[in-house]
Amino acid sequence: MSESEFYVVVGAGHAGGRAVEAMRGAGFAGRIILIGDEPHLPYERPPLSKELLQGRPEAHTPVRDDAFYAENDIDCRLGQRATTLDLDGKIVMLDDGSSVSYDKLLLATGGAVRRLALPGADLANIHYLRTLDDSRAIQGGLGDGKRVVVVGGGFIGLEVAASVRQQGCAVTVLEMADRLMGRAVLPEISAAFLSLHTDQGVNIRLNTGIASFEGDGSVSHAITADGEKIPADMAVVGVGIIPETALAADAGLAVDNGIVVDEFGRTSAPDVYAAGDVTNHLNPLYGRHIRLESWQNAQNQAIAAAKTMCGDTQAYSEVPWMWSDQFDANLQVAGMPESWDRVVFRGNPRSTDFIGFQMAGDRLVGAMSVNRPRDMRVARRLIGGDKPLDDAALADESVSMRDLMR
Ligand SMILES: Cc1cc2nc3c(=O)[nH]c(=O)nc-3n(C[C@H](O)[C@H](O)[C@H](O)COP(=O)(O)OP(=O)(O)OC[C@H]3O[C@@H](n4cnc5c(N)ncnc54)[C@H](O)[C@@H]3O)c2cc1C
Known part of the structure; x- marks a missing residue:
């Protein structure tokens, strides 16, 4: 690492922000350029669908304050998009026609929302939620009694539903599957959140797809696949993201449901690394590649990749973990088992108020909890460990979770 070296980070989101911080933390004294197409310095996204939609702007969470970037001599090129990557020349081209050379490059381009291609999908007041500006636009359109249709009963859709309901809106959620958050949680968790939302006055419609939107300039109705017309002053679509791999794929990097990286964040090209939502990374705990969309992964995979770039080789090897907050319920999911034989x-x-332990034989391979953060802290340490566990003790509230670790 010399002072004349150039490190370039493309994507100024959570992962990009943590990466540049970690580079300076590792003692890198060369030039750092951070390129991001949003007009904002790196920030964390979880509050966008929670506190910020509930009208609490103070919850906005920048990764670091403005002064940090100046004090650490990090050249932030905001509002600029990287358009082309030349691996042979080690050059990144930007959308204003300029280019930057790199000695080492980190791609932290995250994901872009999956957009609906349906009649009426371009009407005004149909929103997606990924960025601070998206969140502010949705929040600005809320008001008591406004009718909001949320398309998608996954984490983001349900967080939006809870937050806008708490702002006095009449909310309908359209979910194609027969249960909420179906790809990510146990059926008991889906059922608990169905009751929670229903009790709070959210109209949850399972087995209901969206066919089109209607309106005169601005959305007035969502039309379901069954032809039902649901009045809407606003729609928010939360149907997942697509990893932002175009730059990498066009350059010839290995891409397969994300940029393929090893446990150190190394791509298939020398001196090119990737971290965050955009990666399909090798998790050494599982011995397989996984792609995650979580705060933990954006934060810690980026730090590991940045340290590795700086010569302090560090594997990213953690039990995957994420959370969601909806009304007064905190949901946490840990582990990513491909199979389990029972749930205790x-x-x-x-x-x-419960936690479900996914068991394979006498080992804990995953856990999901509702309003049990303390139990979950212990469960996360037990997952993947070599401690045999007893079903009766796991289920017994009189046995402390900490005792299970002994
Ligand atoms: C509303 C919301 C709520 C969430 N809540 C939770 C939660 O409660 N718990 C949890 O664990 N996780 C949550 N997440 C997930 C978590 O925030 C993400 O996993 C994390 O933000 C991913 O960070 P990232 O830096 O990899 O990608 P991103 O945050 O997507 O950042 C990538 C950045 O790169 C920019 N970019 C892309 N391509 C280019 C290019 N070519 N040139 C320049 N810039 C480019 C993008 O515009 C973006 O700014 C939430 C996400 C959202 C959207």
Whole structure:
């Protein structure tokens, strides 16, 4: 690492922000250029669908304050998009026609929202939620009694539903599947959140697809696949993201459901690294590649990749973990098992106060909790460990979770 070296980071999101911080933390004294197409310095996204939509702008969470970038001599090129990557010349071209050379490059381009291609999808007041500006636009359109249709009963859709309901809106959620958050959580968790939302007055419509939107300039109705017309002053679509791989793929990097990287964030090209939502990375705990969309992964994979770039080789090897907050319920999911043979519950799975342990033999391979953050902290340490666990003790509230670790 010399002072004359250039490190370039493309994508000024959570991962990009943590990466440049970690580079300076690792003692890199060369030039750092951070390129981001949003007009904002790096920030964390979780508040966008929660506090910020609930009208609490103070919850905005920049990764670091403005002064940090100046004090650490990080050249932030905001509002600029990287358009082409030349691996042989080690050059990144930007959309204003300029270019930057790099000695080492980190791609932290995240994901772009999956957009609906349906009649009426271009009407005004149909929103997607990925950025601070998206969140502000949705929040600015809310008001008591406004009718909001949320398309998608996954994490983002349900967080939006909860937040806008708390702003006095009449909310309908359209979910194609037969349960909420179906790809990510146990059926008991889906059922608990269905009750929670219904009790709070959210109209959840399972097995209901969206066919089109209608309106005169601005959306007035969402039309379901069954032909039902649901009045809407606003629609928010939350149907997932697509990893932003175009730059990498066009340059010839290995891409397969994300940029393929090893446990150190190394891509298929020398001196090119990637981190965050955009990667399909090798997780050494599982011995397979996974792509995650979570705060933990954006934060810690980026730090590991940045340290590796600086010569302090560090593998990213963690039990995947994420959370969601909806009304007064905190949901946490840990582990990513491909299979398990049974689920043991501590607490009542028909309430909003329980944890489910996914067991394979006598080993814990995953856990999901509702309003049990302390139990989850212990579960995260037990997952993937070599401690045999007993179903009866796991289920028994009188046995402390900490005792299970002994
Ligand atoms: C509304 C919302 C709520 C969330 N809540 C939670 C939660 O409660 N818990 C949890 O664990 N996770 C949550 N997440 C997920 C978490 O925020 C993401 O996993 C994380 O933000 C990913 O960070 P990233 O830096 O990899 O990607 P991103 O945050 O997507 O950042 C990538 C950045 O790169 C920019 N970019 C892309 N291509 C280019 C290019 N060619 N040139 C320049 N810039 C480019 C993008 O515009 C973006 O600014 C939430 C996400 C959202 C959207």
